[in-house]
Amino acid sequence: MQRYSLFSLARNALTGHRDWQAVWRSPPLGKRYDVVIVGAGGHGLATAYYLARNHDITRVAVLERGWLGGGNVARNTVTIRSNYLRDESIPFYVKSVSLYRDLSRELNFNLMFSQRSMIDVVQTYPRLRDIKRRMLNMDLHGASYEVLDVDELRRRIPALTGGGPRSRLPIIAGMAHRNAGVARHDAVAWGYARAADARGIELHQHTEVTGFERGGRGEITGVQTSRGTVQTNKVAICVSGHTRTLTDGLGLRLPLQSFNLTAFVSEPVKPLIDVVVNMPDSHCYLSQSDKGELVIGGGVDPGISFRRGIKEGVFEDTVTAVLEMFPALQRLKLLRQWGGTLDTASDSSPIVSRTDIPGLYVSAGWWGGFKAIPAGGLTLAHLIANDAPHPLIEPFSLNRFRSLDFVLETGTTAR
Ligand SMILES: Cc1cc2nc3c(=O)[nH]c(=O)nc-3n(C[C@H](O)[C@H](O)[C@H](O)COP(=O)(O)OP(=O)(O)OC[C@H]3O[C@@H](n4cnc5c(N)ncnc54)[C@H](O)[C@@H]3O)c2cc1C
Numbered sequence: 302m303q304r305y306s307l308f309s310l311a312r313n314a315l316t317g318h319r320d321w322q323a324v325w326r327s328p329p330l331g332k333r334y335d336v337v338i339v340g341a342g343g344h345g346l347a348t349a350y351y352l353a354r355n356h357d358i359t360r361v362a363v364l365e366r367g368w369l370g371g372g373n374v375a376r377n378t379v380t381i382r383s384n385y386l387r388d389e390s391i392p393f394y395v396k397s398v399s400l401y402r403d404l405s406r407e408l409n410f411n412l413m414f415s416q417r418s419m420i421d422v423v424q425t426y427p428r429l430r431d432i433k434r435r436m437l438n439m440d441l442h443g444a445s446y447e448v449l450d451v452d453e454l455r456r457r458i459p460a461l462t463g464g465g466p467r468s469r470l471p472i473i474a475g476m477a478h479r480n481a482g483v484a485r486h487d488a489v490a491w492g493y494a495r496a497a498d499a500r501g502i503e504l505h506q507h508t509e510v511t512g513f514e515r516g517g518r519g520e521i522t523g524v525q526t527s528r529g530t531v532q533t534n535k536v537a538i539c540v541s542g543h544t545r546t547l548t549d550g551l552g553l554r555l556p557l558q559s560f561n562l563t564a565f566v567s568e569p570v571k572p573l574i575d576v577v578v579n580m581p582d583s584h585c586y587l588s589q590s591d592k593g594e595l596v597i598g599g600g601v602d603p604g605i606s607f608r609r610g611i612k613e614g615v616f617e618d619t620v621t622a623v624l625e626m627f628p629a630l631q632r633l634k635l636l637r638q639w640g641g642t643l644d645t646a647s648d649s650s651p652i653v654s655r656t657d658i659p660g661l662y663v664s665a666g667w668w669g670g671f672k673a674i675p676a677g678g679l680t681l682a683h684l685i686a687n688d689a690p691h692p693l694i695e696p697f698s699l700n701r702f703r704s705l706d707f708v709l710e711t712g713t714t715a716r
Pocket of ligand 1: 640
């Protein structure tokens with residue numbers, strides 16, 4: 302892999318930047334691999350990388366129906382945090398945040414990770430009680446929450462001038478989650494892809510998986526793709542909101558439903574907000590990108606769907622909520638809006654698991670799965686390599702729906 306550094310930048314500047322190597326190869330599609338990963342999003346690419354790095358498994362193909370990193374990994378609002386409620390969840394997300402911290406150096410790719418913290422603006426007492434409960438549990442697992450009074454909250458976010466005592470829902474407190482941050486979303490996909498490719502993993506874009514080949518015991522023996530059949534005994538499905546599109550055809554009933562989540566950005570402005578601001582009582586959040594755009598997210602679209610546009614009602618509710626808190630943003634122009642399809646399990650926790658079909662693994666239910674990419678990839682690679690779960694994902698197996706050992710995170714994620 303060509304190393305990126307100040308020297309390589311200077312050297313390539315001398316030749317007009319014409320001699321940079323391609324970031325990854327485009328090899329011909331092979332007939333057989335040890336592992337096939339469906340989906341070149343964050344989770345698929347990270348899994349491929351850790352299979353090679355940690356387990357020396359390199360005869361791996363990542364098959365992507367579109368272009369690499371064109372799914373939700375490029376559509377999210379880049380918040381990375383570990384403020385969950387359950388003993389099963391918090392250590393997983395703490396691990397993921399800690400992996401993010403060193404990832405730019407490890408992948409030799411600038412992910413622009415900025416651990417700038419997230420501040421919840423709290424407007425109701427039940428919410429305050431709920432977050433304080435999370436704070437106590439997070440303390441046990443090395444993640445932190447800190448209560449802020451209203452004056453301190455306004456000092457930390459000077460642009461937060463709404464939500465005064467006479468407003469509909471006055472602000473009553475803030476909660477600062479210091480571990481939280483942001484990273485450049487495309488770079489996460491590109492960084493993992495480049496490092497996986499350098500270790501021999503093959504990345505195949507425009508290669509849609511359309512079905513599966515099965516043996517006499519029902520085990521996986523290959524995948525059917527838009528470019529022909531590929532043989533393998535291990536397949537990992539990492540397709541974000543489209544998991545059931547593939548698994549329903551296998552007769553595998555997964556407790557997942559797909560929803561549309563949207564976001565939008567403003568025109569770039571001078572530095573205004575240097576933390577991620579989350580307003581859980583109004584269902585919206587925002588942060589400022591390095592380019593100066595305000596990145597704004599709202600609640601989920603009502604109803605199950607695969608649409609990618611934004612629903613008028615969700616857009617209006619989000620804008621109204623943001624302006625109630627930040628009235629100075631009234632004249633800001635909005636530049637772009639988009640949506641993505643996510644699937645969520647009934648307990649709002651992810652599924653990283655073997656299935657009843659030998660050789661088939663699933664990584665799904667990633668509602669807030671950008672933050673989970675490093676730990677999700679690390680643990681799925683462990684599961685595939687050893688056919689046994691990594692301790693961090695043991696609670697997230699499909700067995701929990703049989704034994705009713707749910708990891709209830711409803712309310713701490715967006716749903
Ligand atoms: C608007 C929005 C805001 C979000 N904000 C946040 C946030 O702030 N923080 C956070 O942690 N998370 C956030 N998320 C969630 C996060 O983006 C996803 O949970 C995460 O990216 C999902 O994992 P992935 O990156 O592997 O998915 P994707 O990038 O979607 O990867 C899946 C890939 O599979 C491919 N695929 C699908 N079907 C097939 C097939 N049959 N054959 C081959 N390839 C296939 C797709 O083309 C896609 O590239 C947000 C999501 C959205 C939509």
